[in-house]
Amino acid sequence: MTLFLSFARSLPLPGRIGLFLVCFWLLAALAGPLLAPYAVGAFVDYDVFSPMSGKFWLGSDYLGRDVLSRLLWGARYTVFLGLGAALLASVTGTSLALVAAVHKGWVDEVVSRTMDTLISIPSKVFALVMVAAFGSSLWLLLLIAAVTYVPGNFRIARAIALDLAAMDYVTFARAQGETPIRIALGEILPNMLHPLLADLGLRFVFIVLLLSGLSFLGLGVQPPHADLGSLVRENISGITEGAPAIIAPALAIATLTVGANLLIHALKKGKTA
Template sequence: MTGRIFAALRTLPASGRIGLALVILWLLIAALGPVIAPHSPGAFVDESVFSGMSRELWLGTDYLGRDVLSRLLWGARYTVFLALGAAMLAVVTGTSLALVAAIRGGWIDEVLSRSMDTLTSIPSKIFALVLVAAFGSSLVLLLVIMAVIYVPGNFRIARALAVNLISLDFVQVARARGEGTAYIAWREILPNMIHPLMADMGLRFVFVVLLLSGLSFLGLGVQPPLADLGSLVRENISGLSEGASAIIVPAIAIATLTVGANLLIDALKPGARS
């Protein structure tokens, strides 16, 4: 297993290795950030607001005199893990529905496909804004909303893959043996869809990061006293002229996370996705 991982890493182009390094970096920051943060995210560490970078405060302070570095390390956890959880939930849900639709066919396929088309027709940001405004913002609600928004996209991809695989001989043999829907889905079809589905989950992750950051920038995402990367940009926007690091650094964090994930996805060889 380890040999396969190193072999795959050697085949990655330079852009893919850069993307992998950025993704691993932000995963480590999200996991270990609260442990290595020099201060509590809500602690007032300086009487001056938007103070500059110094030896004690590497990224300066925000609009309330709190340590920007500490809040960045804590905020990365919500951005990364919420986006990762929503992407995984969207892929699991969309793929499960796609397998049922492709294998059973008929009216089940028609109902599921038209339902997904209906969800796709609703603009994602408007859908999220309406639900957040109606039910309030919470971490669980944000997770569910973002997962639901990106289920249709995964459903279409997974269904197309499953429909192509159903016509192959090994699936027909399994049906001739009298195997049920669950066996055919999970033992015959799904293992042959793993690579493209993993690439799709990476794309969903990027989309969720951008959507979550946009919602937080509008004040409808992660709510105080918690903060994610988008919240850090929004709450310090008034100090752009005097405390630029409090705004620019979280924005760079969002950019490096999404660009790194995109570079890694793009570097995957087409042959590895089949």
């Protein structure tokens, strides 16, 4: 806790706001189902699109379900799917980048051209084709989001790794007879961590928006469960009434992505300074 507080104090004000928003939604994803007043699919209100009240803090949705409960459950899918896919994309892309940087030659060419092919496919089109072919499931959504953003991470990681591979200490390690895997993991990777963490945050934001877009099209998390994008889609008819059922999940997506961006920007500035 002391380390966390000292880290928070070292950030500028926008970074602290971003850290607060990210931690808030992470805690909501972790503890939300325990704090939710009702079951995720329970019909608890005879009226639909009820306003905020003491009984229903965020009103009810288009079927009379508690919006707060569904929001707390939906945050879990959005945060953990986004974070899991971002980690998978970053680990895969960075691993391929290290292989390409250490071996170079034809290995670098094959991996780089493969990544160029993947990055040329629009993410939404790729996702639509995969869901149409295999149906929507949590594991498929995780895989789609990860594969979509591997090439972007690979490009950044490869550029950093190639610069580091030309450094004197890496040349010295090669002269000592170090194996490629020891050079990659012991000499190059530790010096890539900070920019890769910043890139991980950006991938997370992109993936959250991608998954929310798929859910808005009805191709994401399926009923009775829902992520934040699904909550916006299923309550779209309440937009003319300004119903909390559609405003709350839209604000949740906005605060999560803006908070992550503010935190990433603050970390980049801190590193530059």
